[in-house]
Amino acid sequence: MQTGEDITALRKILDMTRLFSLFVLAIHFYICLYPAFAGWNWTAGITDRIVGNIARTGLFNSLMKPKLFALLLLGISLVGVKGRKEEKIDVKKQSIYISCGLLLYLLNGLAFYCSAVNTVAVLYMLMAVSGYLLILTGGVRLSRLLKVKLDKDVFNKENETFPQQEELLENEYSVNLPTEYNLKGRVRKGWINFINPFRGLLVSGTPGAGKSYFVIRHVITQHIKKGFTMFLYDFKYDDLTRIAYNTLLNNLSAYPVRPKFFVINFDDLSRSHRCNPLDPADMEDISDATEASRTIMLGLNRDWIKKQGDFFVESPINFLTAVIWYLKKYRDGRYCTLPHVIELMQRDYKELFEVIRMEKEIEVLINPFVSAFQNNATDQLEGQIASAKIGLARLSSPQLYYVLSGNDFTLDVNNPKEPKVICVGNNPAKLQTYGAVLSLYISRAIKLVNRKHQRKCSLVFDEFPTIFFNSIDSLIATARSNKVATTLGIQDFSQLKKDYGRDQAEVIMNIVGNIVSGQVTGDTAKQLSERIGKIVQERQSVSINSDDTSTSKSSQLDFAVPAAKISALSSGEFVGMVADDPDNPVELKSFHARVINDHAALKLEEDSYRPMPVIKEVNEDMVEAAYQKIKREVADLVADELTKQKKVQEAMGVQHADHQQEEPAVKKRNSKKSSKPWSA
Incomplete structure (x- = not known):
């Protein structure tokens, strides 16, 4: 521990070292410029004897030796300088001072090329002293430079990085997304491994965050390649439906029983099947x-x-x-x-x-x-x-x-004997009308899907809040054992609360095991930040006073991905957490990474997609005929039932009338029988 006496002693030693540097330089001037000093009458016998004794040491045998020794002593004195630190020291400017000083100091021997002795002496000493002072000025200023750079990582990016899963963990159900992430300033390759999709997958992100392009499309393609049956809700038909259709065409061999592809679309009836929910x-x-x-x-x-x-x-x-x-x-x-x-x-x-x-x-x-x-x-x-x-x-x-x-088909998607891939398409312009009907399809399909001894099935709902299903939480909770994987796409937690109510929205958010989120704000960002958890982060502080500068370092737990950072994610950048199972434990579940898509390959793949096929040519006359037929059937049903009811009432009325006519005759016969005893 330093005391005031230690600091004072150190300063005295440094001052003495600098004075000794000046003394060596002065002796050098006296020896090499002696004729000029003699001409100025600045010499004395005692001085000459003292300097002569010092010269016998051999330090002053050349011009450069004493100058370099004096420069070394000056450098030693500057190393120990401790002044008030400044953050705004211009390093470049001080480096120029030192460089110019060294040039003047070391090249002052050029003065000997002058003819006049006095001129040589004055120029030699002036160049040396000027160079010495410039070196001293630049060195002292650099010693005040604050070496601790607090503003090196302004947004604390490196401090908030953490190790992530770099190994590919794959099984017959998994969805795997290649990524790259930052770890202490280095970009590393990694994987997001949804090895247990049956525990539910929630994909959130504002419009343009990349939910469909970076995540949902891979859920569709990878599950179909692994032989999943599928029920797909395509909010912006036919963006996801084309992907599912063409992926299925290229992977029919993944299914033991050839699956069938069905589409429900109310806008283009020629490319839509018919189904009674x-x-x-x-x-x-x-x-x-x-x-x-x-x-x-x-x-x-x-x-x-x-x-x-x-x-x-x-x-x-x-x-x-x-x-x-x-x-x-x-x-x-x-x-x-x-x-x-x-x-x-x-x-x-x-x-x-x-x-x-x-x-x-x-x-x-x-x-x-x-x-x-x-x-x-x-x-x-x-x-x-x-x-x-x-x-x-x-x-x-x-x-x-x-x-x-x-x-045309039934909604038992994962029937082992008749596996299906069913896509229902919505239209954002007709959301209020189509949403209720599609919700009915989904409700009936889910009831049939969530049964034992069926094929593995994937339920994918893009823009989930635009439809209504009352028991989605129980589906996620109970369908895991029946090999039903549920993927929900939402924009924000507030959107889910608006359409489903706070209680059910919170249940959905909390019951999902896998969650991946792009840019979101508000409560959603806060919940995700808390869900990902905290990591140990280093903290550094600097205290500057007139005498000294002190630096302190500490470590503390803080959020690995703060809510503000989630609110500023770029498109394709995601945070979240995966769920594992006993057979495939995952140590590093949290992630903050950029999903890597091969854009050129995906573009070529999409260009080669086949268009949705025409199922049956449907014209307006056929549609109107079916419409009028339903109206007639209901009218006939009501008429038949009313006629039947009227006949029943008439039959009951006749029986009632016969009963009323029969009753007086019975009474008359009974009265005759009862009168005989009286007459007797």
Whole structure:
């Protein structure tokens, strides 16, 4: 530990070293310029004897020896200088001072080329002293330079780097993304290994962050190459559908049973298959109808999601359930399609109630509505049913009716005997209309997928908040054992909260095992930063005063990827965490890296893609004919049921009249029998 006495002694030693340097230089001047000093009468006998004794040491035998020795002593004195440090010292300027000083100091021997003795002496000493002073000035200034560069890493990038997985871990289910990342200023190669996609994969990022191009497309291609069946929701049809279709064509050999490819698209009917999401064969009990009804109504009225349980939310759902189940039971589900449900619900209340009351299983569901109708509670009835009728009326479209009333395929995607790759396409311009119908397809497909003893299946939902599925959290939690991998694409946590409500959105965010995120802001960035965790980071501080400079270093835990850094990620740059399993443990689960895509190869691949094939030439007449047919079938159904009910009532009325005519005759006979004893 230094004390004040130690510092004072050191300073005295340095000052003495510098003075000795000047003394050596002065003796050198006296010896080599003695004729000039003699001419100026600056000599003395005692001085000559002292200098003569010093000269016998051999140090002054040449011109350069004493100058170099004096320069060495000056350098030693400068090394120990400790002054007040300055951050803004111009190193280049001080280096120029020292360089010029060395030139003047070492080349002052050129003065001997002058003829006059006095001129030589003055020029020689002036050049040496000037050079000495310039070296001293530059050296002292450089000694004040703050050697600790606090601003070297302004954004703390190197301090926030951490080791990541560099080994490729692959299995029959994995999705592997090549990456490059920064570790202490060095760029290294790595891998993001989603070795257990059955624990759910959440892909988030603002528009343009690269969710589809860098992550989701690789999930689609790698899963198809490994023989997965697939249900794909393509928000911007047909961006992802073309990738899935062409990848499947090139990898049919990966499947033990040749899979079939199906598309649902409401805009181009010639390139769309037809499928009935309310297939009666797949509805085992009335709970299936309830689930379908809830999906449709909440898909049409997204604000109802946060009001589930309210009277005016549950009432239209129950009524729609009753209509669906009635059509399921009517003639073994001959007319059990969503278009028939829509048309039947648009009928007059009196006709509708008389028809559906004939099915005893739904009597409990429709009793409140029938009671309100019989008691002339029109306002209440409209509040209960009108919201369902108005919402479903938006789906009354010939194009929708045509697709929804067909039966080209079933939704059991991962059936081992009939494996499928199904793509359903949305249109951002018609999101409000198509979203509810596609939600119904997804809801019915997921119920059929999440069963035992099926093929491995991948569910991919791009822009997941644009559709509604009420039990996505239970799907992720329970489908793992059935080899169902779920991939959800969202833009931001706030978007998920807006469309699904805070509670369900938080469950989805917390239950997903694998998460990869591009640029996001706000609460999403904070949650991701906390989820990735903290690492040990070095901290450095400098204290400067008039006497000394002190530097301190420490280490502490801090966020590996701060929320501000997540908010500033570039396109293709992702952070997140992977989940492992007991058979494939992953030590380094967190990552902050740039996904490497071979852009040229992907461009060539996309250029070679085949366009989506025409499935069947469909014209407007065919679509209109199917539309009118459904309307006629519903009208005939109502008419037949009312006629049948009328005949039953008439038959019951005749029986009642016969009974009334028979009753007086019986009474007359009984009265005659009872009068005989009296007459006797």
